[in-house]
Amino acid sequence: xxxxxxxxxxxxxxxxxxxxxxxxxxxxxxxxxxxxxxxxxxxxxxxxxxxxxxxxxxxxxxxxxxxxxxxxxxxxxxxxxxxxxxxxxxxxxxxxxxxxxxxxxxxxxxxxxxxxxxxxxxxxxxxxxxxxxxxxxxxxxxxxxxxxxxxxxxxxxxxxxxxxxxxxxxxxxxxxxxxxxxxxxxxxxxxxxxxxxxxxxxxxxxxxxxxxxxxxxxxxxxxxxxxxxxxxxxxxxxxxxxxxxxxxxxxxxxxxxxxxxxxxxxxxxxxxxxxxxxxxxxxxxxxxxxxxxxxxxxxxxxxxxxxxxxxxxxxxxxxxxxxxxxxxxxxxxxxxxxxxxxxxxxxxxxxxxxxxxxxxxxxxxxxxxxxxxxxxxxxxxxxxxxxxxxxxxxxxxxxxxxxxxxxxxx
Amino acid sequence: xxxxxxxxxxxxxxxxxxxxxxxxxxxxxxxxxxxxxxxxxxxxxxxxxxxxxxxxxxxxxxxxxxxxxxxxxxxxxxxxxxxxxxxxxxxxxxxxxxxxxxxxxxxxxxxxxxxxxxxxxxxxxxxxxxxxxxxxxxxxxxxxxxxxxxxxxxxxxxxxxxxxxxxxxxxxxxxxxxxxxxxxxxxxxxxxxxxxxxxxxxxxxxxxxxxxxxxxxxxxxxxxxxxxxxxxxxxxxxxxxxxxxxxxxxxxxxxxxxxxxxxxxxxxxxxxxxxxxxxxxxxxxxxxxxxxxxxxxxxxxxxxxxxxxxxxxxxxxxxxxxxxxxxxxxxxxxxxxxxxxxxxxxxxxxxxxxxxxxxxxxxxxxxxxxxxxxxx
Ligand SMILES: Cc1cc2nc3c(=O)[nH]c(=O)nc-3n(C[C@H](O)[C@H](O)[C@H](O)COP(=O)(O)OP(=O)(O)OC[C@H]3O[C@@H](n4cnc5c(N)ncnc54)[C@H](O)[C@@H]3O)c2cc1C
Numbered sequence: 001x002x003x004x005x006x007x008x009x010x011x012x013x014x015x016x017x018x019x020x021x022x023x024x025x026x027x028x029x030x031x032x033x034x035x036x037x038x039x040x041x042x043x044x045x046x047x048x049x050x051x052x053x054x055x056x057x058x059x060x061x062x063x064x065x066x067x068x069x070x071x072x073x074x075x076x077x078x079x080x081x082x083x084x085x086x087x088x089x090x091x092x093x094x095x096x097x098x099x100x101x102x103x104x105x106x107x108x109x110x111x112x113x114x115x116x117x118x119x120x121x122x123x124x125x126x127x128x129x130x131x132x133x134x135x136x137x138x139x140x141x142x143x144x145x146x147x148x149x150x151x152x153x154x155x156x157x158x159x160x161x162x163x164x165x166x167x168x169x170x171x172x173x174x175x176x177x178x179x180x181x182x183x184x185x186x187x188x189x190x191x192x193x194x195x196x197x198x199x200x201x202x203x204x205x206x207x208x209x210x211x212x213x214x215x216x217x218x219x220x221x222x223x224x225x226x227x228x229x230x231x232x233x234x235x236x237x238x239x240x241x242x243x244x245x246x247x248x249x250x251x252x253x254x255x256x257x258x259x260x261x262x263x264x265x266x267x268x269x270x271x272x273x274x275x276x277x278x279x280x281x282x283x284x285x286x287x288x289x290x291x292x293x294x295x296x297x298x299x300x301x302x303x304x305x306x307x308x309x310x311x312x313x314x315x316x317x318x319x320x321x322x323x324x325x326x327x328x329x330x331x332x333x334x335x336x337x338x339x340x341x342x343x344x345x346x347x348x349x350x351x352x353x354x355x356x357x358x359x360x361x362x363x364x365x366x367x368x369x370x371x372x373x374x375x376x377x378x379x380x381x382x383x384x385x386x387x388x389x390x391x392x393x394x395x396x397x398x399x400x401x402x403x404x405x406x407x408x409x410x
Numbered sequence: 411x412x413x414x415x416x417x418x419x420x421x422x423x424x425x426x427x428x429x430x431x432x433x434x435x436x437x438x439x440x441x442x443x444x445x446x447x448x449x450x451x452x453x454x455x456x457x458x459x460x461x462x463x464x465x466x467x468x469x470x471x472x473x474x475x476x477x478x479x480x481x482x483x484x485x486x487x488x489x490x491x492x493x494x495x496x497x498x499x500x501x502x503x504x505x506x507x508x509x510x511x512x513x514x515x516x517x518x519x520x521x522x523x524x525x526x527x528x529x530x531x532x533x534x535x536x537x538x539x540x541x542x543x544x545x546x547x548x549x550x551x552x553x554x555x556x557x558x559x560x561x562x563x564x565x566x567x568x569x570x571x572x573x574x575x576x577x578x579x580x581x582x583x584x585x586x587x588x589x590x591x592x593x594x595x596x597x598x599x600x601x602x603x604x605x606x607x608x609x610x611x612x613x614x615x616x617x618x619x620x621x622x623x624x625x626x627x628x629x630x631x632x633x634x635x636x637x638x639x640x641x642x643x644x645x646x647x648x649x650x651x652x653x654x655x656x657x658x659x660x661x662x663x664x665x666x667x668x669x670x671x672x673x674x675x676x677x678x679x680x681x682x683x684x685x686x687x688x689x690x691x692x693x694x695x696x697x698x699x700x701x702x703x704x705x706x707x708x709x710x711x712x713x714x715x716x717x718x719x720x721x722x723x724x725x726x727x728x729x730x731x732x733x734x735x736x737x738x739x740x741x742x743x744x745x746x747x748x749x750x751x752x753x754x755x756x757x758x759x760x761x762x763x764x765x766x767x768x769x770x771x772x773x774x775x776x777x778x779x780x781x782x783x784x785x786x
Contacts, residue, residue, distance in 0.1 A: 149736055151667040174737045219740050220732075220747035226740070290764065290771065342725070345754070346762045350537035350562055353758035354606060359598035362608045366561065378601055378754070385732045385750075386740050393736060395677045 015303065016094065019310065020087075028091045035099035038064040044100030048271060049372045050380030052225065053102040055138075055180050061102050062135025071135050072109040074258075079117040079125070080133045086313035094306075097267020105177065107139035108132035110258050112185040112204065115251050119202075119243035128183070128204065140207075142172040142186030142229055143252065149174075150396050152187075153196040153249065159188035159203060159236060166190070166203070166241070168211075168234040174390070178214045178227040181207050187248050202248035203240045210234070221382040222355075256392065257326050264309055264333040269302050272340040275373075279347045282367040291347070298339055305332050323410045327397040334387040334394060341381040348374055355379070416478060416701040423479050429459065430486035437490045439745050447493045447605045448566050453525055462500040463523025465508055465638075471520035472504075477638055477703035480505075481645035481696065488649030491745075491752050493604035497642040498564040499528045502535035503573045506583060506635035510623040518571070518585070530565035532586075532609055533575035534632050535639035537562065537759045538717060538766075545611050547576035547584070552618040554584060556611050566597065566605025573622070574609075575632060583623040583631060584616045591615070602748065602755040633710075637703035640713040640760070644696035644720045647756045651689045651727045654749040658682065658731040661738070661746075678734055685730050688723035695719045711770060718766035721757045728753035 017025055043057050053061075065071045073089045075081020084092065096104070113132050116124050131137030148155040157170025168188060178184065184205050191199035207214075211234035217226040243251055276295055285291045312325035345352045351366060351374055360371045388394040403409060419427065433455070445452070456462050464480045466472025473479075480501045487496050504522050507515045507529075521527035533544035545558025556576050565572065572586040572593075586593055592614040597607050623631050659682060662673040672678055699716040702709030728750040732739035735746050742748075760766060 144737070147666075149667060151669075154667070218742040220742055220750065222742060226737075288764075288768070290767075338729075346764050348758075349762055349765055350539060350758050352762070353537070353562060353600050353755050354598060355601040356599045358596075359606075362596040362598045363561070381754075382601075382751070383740070385729060386737075388733055389736055389740065394733070395675070398677065 016091070016306065019307075020091070024087060024091060027088060028095060031092055031095045032099070034068065035095060035101060039099050039101045043102060045370075046372070046376075047100045047102060048275065049370070049376030051372075051376050052223070058102045058105065059135065062104065065104070066133065066135045069133075071104065071133050072113060074110065075113065075117070075133075079113075079129060087310065090310060090313060094267045094270070097265060098270055100271070105138060107141050107177070107181070107185075108137065111141060111255050112139050114258055115185070115202065115242060115255050116204070118254070119251055121239070123239060124204070124242065131182070137182045138177065138180055140175050140178040140181035140184050140227075140229075142175055142178075142184045144174045145171060146173050150393055152252070153200070155187055155189060155200065157186070157188045157231065159190050159201060161190065162235075165238060166236040168203075168205075168231045168236050170231050172229040172231075173227075174217070175214075175227045175229045176225055178207070178229050179216060179224065183207055184212075184229065185242070187252055190245055193246070197249040199246050200248040200252070201245050202242045202251045203236050204242055205234070205236050205240050209236075219383060220385070221379040223379070223383065264305060264329050265337055266302065266306050266309065266333075269305075269333075269336055269340055272337075272344065273299060273302070275377075276340070276344055276347065279344060279369065279373075282369050283347055283349060285347060294343060298336060298343070301332070301336050301339075305329065305336060308332070324401055324404050327392075327400045330391060331394055331397045331401075337387050338384055341377070341384040344377045345381045348377060352378055411701075411705050413698075413701050413705075416705065417697060419478070423475070423482065426464075426475070426479050427482045427486075430461070430483050431489070433459070434486040434490035434492070437492070439748075442491055442493070442748075445493065447599070447603055448568055449494065450568070452492065453494055453528075453568070456494070456496065456500075457523065457525025460523070461496070462525050463504075463519070464500060465504045466519040466523045467508070470508075470516050471523040477641045478700040480638060481641045481700040481703075484642040485645040485649035485652075485696070488646035488752070488756075489653045491602070491650065491653070491748050493602065495528060495530065495564050495566065495569070495604070497639065497646065498530050498536055499569075501642045502531040502635050502639045503529035505638040506531065506535070506573060506631045507622070509631035509634050510583060510627065512622065514585070514619060515622055527570045528566075528568050529571050529573055530563050530569045530607075531575075531635065531639075532560045532563045532565075532572045535635045536564050536643075538636055538639050538643070538761050544575045544577050547578040547582055547616070549579070550615070554582065554616040554621060556584065556614045556616055558611055560609040563607050563609055564600075564604070565595070565607040565609075569605075569607075572609065574611075575628075580625045581628045581632070582621055582625075583628045585620040585622055586611075586614065586616070600755050601758075602751040604755070634703070637699075637709055637713055640717050641696070641699040641703040643756055643760050644692070644699045644716055647720050647724050647753065647760075648689065648693050648696045650749055650752050650756065651685075651692060651724060654727055654731045654746060654753070655682075655685050655689055657746050657749070658685070658734050661735055665736075665738075672734070681730050681734060685727045688726050692720045692723035711773075714766050714769055717760040718763050718770075721760050721763035721766060724753040724757050725763070 043053055069082055072081050073084055073092045077083030116128050145155050159166040159168045184207055186203050187200050189199055190201040193199035211232045213230040215228045216224045218224055219226055280286050312321050315321050355375055355378055360375055363371045460473045461483050463472030464475050468474045484497055499522055507519050522529055545556050547554040547556045570588055574584050574586055576582045592612045594610040595607050600606050665672045695716040699713055702712045731746055732750050738744050739746055
């Protein structure tokens, strides 16, 4: 097959290298060399084509990352992370995505992990952090509910204090990967506060606890990653409460801030540009001025996003941009990812009409590209619409920014 | 007919429109899902109402109508997101056949109209890209021997014959039976679930009687069929968008967040208004395409412009309607996602916006070059 990406370690110097000092450049090349060995070619091709690898593939890769202590690059050393600087993390994430590695599930590493080591008890840290760091335990995020999406504070799921446990009843929706999660972190109402945001608590819970039912939701790309999760008289042990009772909203905000910066996907966007170049060659677009100008424009957009991310990361958590930065990055990354996905679909031409397993086996190749390139690209375009929905929709991000710009408050 | 007359439909055309809209409006979402890409019962109903013979002459068992009426039907089917190959068989293939006089075509048109034969255009019309390479024919006595491939053809298990464009010494339109020796049909699915197929031809013998058009005659029929394809695809897209917009408006009026209807948020109102503008522009272009297909000598450039503009509208309306549904828009369970996928299919069939603009970009470059020469 001709659509294999080149091994990353031979890539020439790029503009990112120009921004790094010698130490970081050496770091970058070390990461690259490791990843080029650690990611099997088959996984690389599938990921490059836009597919999400199956759990065993992810587990196998996480194990390799864990052997270097790199599953959770953002964690400080005292909690088992590598203790990297922001820039090291940026470089690492960039290389990770460029290598065609399976995306590291964010639910443990970027979401619940930092909440637990920041607000949890020593017991909770000892119990939950090692499984995340080893890549062996998978988590899912139980925030959204049917009536509580953008308006997350409207959630109805209740955890009633029954002395030695909390009794949980309610429903979550859009719970990504719940079908193979070992644990869930969730928000539930423990008390009725004055404001909707009060009285919400943050819990962690094993998914095999009696009373939990997971129902699949098939998404528009015809895949199963989303679920509904139902809780009927589920007993949460008392030590499932994280932090203070009733303070869950604060922890959720802390977590969502991490989520929004964690999803710029710069590396994947870089790969998409490489894919567009391969596709352009295959489909004779190399002399199409409009296509080339659009590609050049999205490259410039991507560079602007990379530099913004570096700039905001280096400003630190106290800077004014710490409030607006996550929303700015979230908006732009959704925009750039979706533009690239749509450009690829457009460049597929009429064959963007095709999908599915039968299509993939109907052709050896199309213009020198595997049918998986086509099918994966359409699937990724379809599912990619979610980038402007999850983690706070584009409209909600704009509201946050408008409040800062117009009302002078967060 | 002038364009204004075209806009003021005849009574007959209006009747067809109303009947089709009523019929399609009565088809439940579940029924369409359950049909898994093709419903023989719906196909029989379409035949019964005469729609599969919309273009065929009355002596060929058809209604003898034109592109505007065919497009009206396509629009209604888009609104109900029907997966049946109405455009493929009754508009594009039948449309080409109406320009290829002969006993064989008369019989075939009658069979298509009756719903007894489903014909698939291969190498023209769907997708709109008749400049693309097609299988090559070489003469063998008065027969042809054809070899080559058509990567995407709208054909399913029920498709009986292919109307194939061939290249070589001259352009021909030939009729192929599904089980012709040397013809390999590999089925697959479209993004919106309908049936597609790849055709691989290895030394397929086409007897003289199955060569329905040659040279200039074949090219004229192809040009007409391509124009009909654009008109029908544009109309289908408008029908699909109308429904996507209506579903989105209904959702915004039903769903509440922050204690208010989503329809009360100005950001969403404005996005909805943008969708509306797109749909109206697309409707104009669909009208123009239908008029062009019947009433203009060489409508090529206008048709390119029509499909380009309709493609752009389809992209914006499809993507925005998903966005406004939030997570619900991402589910296969909600109908809106099916309309989105249909819009992706239709854009691909129209060659994508960029593809539709390519020819004009080239002639523009020539025009600018010419102006420079004049100025000098
Ligand atoms: C692929 C995917 C994965 C997800 N994974 C998870 C997960 O693992 N765990 C989890 O808890 N959740 C998850 N979510 C849920 C996600 O966080 C919600 O979908 C999101 O918060 C939006 O909520 P909603 O779907 O209810 O849409 P709504 O809130 O109903 O929004 C519908 C539309 O209204 C707009 N809107 C809403 N309020 C306003 C306003 N005030 N002003 C202007 N416009 C507004 C929105 O922008 C959107 O366009 C996931 C979602 C998706 C699509």
